[in-house]
Amino acid sequence: MVTATVQRRHFTEAGRESRLTKPSCGDIPQPKEPINLVSPASAKPLIKYSDAFIEHGYSKSDIYLHPEFIDTEEHDLLVRSCNKKLRRLANNYEQGHFDKRIHNYRECTVSAWLPNKLGVAGHIAKAMGHHIDEDPIDLPDRKPTKKSSGWSSIGKHDGQIRHILERVWGLFPPHLAWLPPHILDLHEDGEILPHIDNPEYSGFVVGGLCLLGSAVSTFKHANDPSIRVDVLLPPGSLYFMTNHIRYQFTHEITANPEQRAWGGQPIPKAHRISLMFRDAKEPVGGWSSALTTGCATTTVVSAKDDRGI
16 A cells, blocks of 8 residues: 655644644545535534634535434443443553554454444455355354353444444445444543544544543644634534545544533533544555455554544
8 A cells, every 4th residue: 555645744722832744635535426414403503613614615514413323222332332342452541642642542443343244355345246244133142152262252232233333334325345443432631632634544434423421522624723613522422524624624622621611611521432433445446456455454454543533
């Protein structure tokens, strides 16, 4: 895979200088068709567009928010399952990341929650005319047998979780290939600083199911911070950023009290979990070329280095 070319520059925000990495336009994935998600009416009081955002003609549909996308029972199931995965795969909080854009977090990827047909391997098989085995509707419990030690990558509730997550993937065109869901646990004292994701690590859409605490996420144009969108993310909500906002805007969840407010009321710092969704970056030659170019392996392995909110 060709290494991404990036432009680095300095900007000043809130009295401190930060280094922002902005991908050059030539490296940004391009969708086969526009992504036009329409937020329900209940999202209107939870999204604030700056006057500059409207004046410059950016589309409100580039940010999608669906409050109460999951109910309380589904929320609690996801929280329990995410915590169980985190305890096994990422028990300790990390104080910093190599890109210095996130602090006090832990994360892991859960491949068992992604159906074969929706992932990179499934799209490669389909492009090459190979049969794709359907996943079972109900996945087995993790119970020991006489022939095994009882260890399995399939959890007791993974089948139920897949049914929930299929509603997320079902919002998008079927040609998108998805990376495995990514659990990002942000400590009460954690924060995600302004950044733009590296386009080598995923495709054109990124979003998440918000669990536990509420947060305010801010999106600012990389060249003009007055062009911005602020979004209140309550637990149980689903959000996505696509189109122009995906690679032209920074995104962040700040610990700054001035930004952690909504309607004049402060949003308390709180422990939160985001269950992240990203499409895979399709090779220029299509998925049938992935095995010869090595893009499939690079895409999957590199996904762990992508940041999210």
